[in-house]
Amino acid sequence: LPGTASAGAPSGNLLVHTQQPQNLETPLEYFDRLTTPTSVFFVRSHFGPPALRPKRSLMIEGKSKLELGADDLLRFKTVKVTAVLECAGNSRALHLPRVPGVQWTHGAMGQAEWTGVRLADVLQKVGVPEDAAFIQLQGADLPPGPKVPRFLRGIPLARAMDPSTIIATKMNGELLPHAHGGPMRLVVPGWTGNHWVKWLRSIRTQKDQVTGFYMEKGYRLPRSPIAPGAALDPADTVPVATLATRSVIARPSDGSKIPPGSVEVAGVAFAGASAIERVEVSMDDGGTWTKAALEGTPGPGRWQVFKHRFEISTPGRYRAVARAFDANGGAQPENAAWNPSGYLWDGWHRVGIEVSP
């Protein structure tokens, strides 16, 4: 098949929310490792992918204009960034009262090694106007009709110029697959997936923040916490940006039956603005906590694997819980803050198991 752009036959399975367009979730079992395999990496689409065009070019506009194909990026210094990509609506299904949108459980996230070039290097090539304060990002995915707004995203210039922000052409060492935004997508470590614009068509500097539905109405959070189910004035909202500090348990799986003995609780933890400082786990539904061992390199927008073995000799029902703490002093809350669009769910992940001989 031309253009599937993944070496070897993809293996594994994804959970299906919708197939047209593809909204596919990574099964929890994969969250026990530092790198999520590309083949089972979650797929989120607003309008579905554009037609597959591996030679699609990207227009950069600052003081001057520059049209680049993925091959042209080889002129810039290549960098690699390991970062978590998480959909702003991950775990939306757990918000109560329920909110409209794809009802993701915990699998709209993954960590990959992204290869590309620094956005700052490309912007410096075209020149950044003195009065520029934002960049506007546009992908090649078109809405289904003329009255449906295009998906536009704006990010502050400072975030664009951060050395971790890259235009990626590879994911886990292979050409970026079509489903993940190939040939070129943005990578904004520590920020929610809606900023990681896929199928990049244009990037331009501008004085003012980007406008339009997805900036002014969609992807916004209450400025301060509101009661679950409460109405929200759009004037009291801010754009969703930084990932929340959270952890997710990969195993044991919820509802599993385990023989008495050693039970390992394993999962991943990450924060958007800082590194993970520690992860604590409990086997008695949060009554007592133990610090778990961490694997991987700490850093903002990166996940680390946590593991801890509990010895359970008494049969019965147990509830494993994990909670993450970040290096800025932030702690994963027991209950996520409800918001009308169901973004950034970050409550403790609880997993019930039955220990029986």
Next chain:
Amino acid sequence: LKVSVFAVFAVVSANVVDAFAAGPDSTVPPVPTSSRAESLSAEEQARAEQMVINNCRACHAERLLAQQRLTEAQWEGVIKKMQGWSAPLEEGGQRLLARYLSRRYAPDAPPPALTLISALDAAQAIARLHDGRFGGGSAREGRVLYQELCQTCHGADGKGDAEKLGVALVEKPVIFRADELAEVVKKGRGRMPAFADLTDKKIGALIAYLRILKD
């Protein structure tokens, strides 16, 4: 298209999210009283089902509707947004549609089970396919056919029509998936009539034209 939605509600649904959970992870909310209001007549139900096919389903998979499980008031909000984005509903249609959706996909129903797709099938579903018998068409001929048969609903520029609700075709993956496009053309879908007599050559010409339309 009249597949029962209940077929997608599998009994294992509680396992989708924490099966043992009784705390914050519990996914079964209290039953809102609005979902227990009067039911729809057979005629209303038929009208609502047709509205779903003619409007919602132009862009959204049924699974997305099924997993929402919103209250009538929430559906009214969603439908209002969708009307702004197109969805030319009949007069008074939004109230009936909200009543129907909030009962068909009831807030107190368990979440539909998530099925699995292999990574290979997922990749192939958006890949380019070989043109086969639809290859080598004339874009010039396709342009004439498009203007005659398609543009009333899909727009002169191929970017869709808000009133007729023909979807955008420009730069969509289906223009490189000839067999799929041909099936829709020959059988019709939702509001779209079937063009059963269109020859492979003519469909090939339409595809060639769609590929040169600019976004």
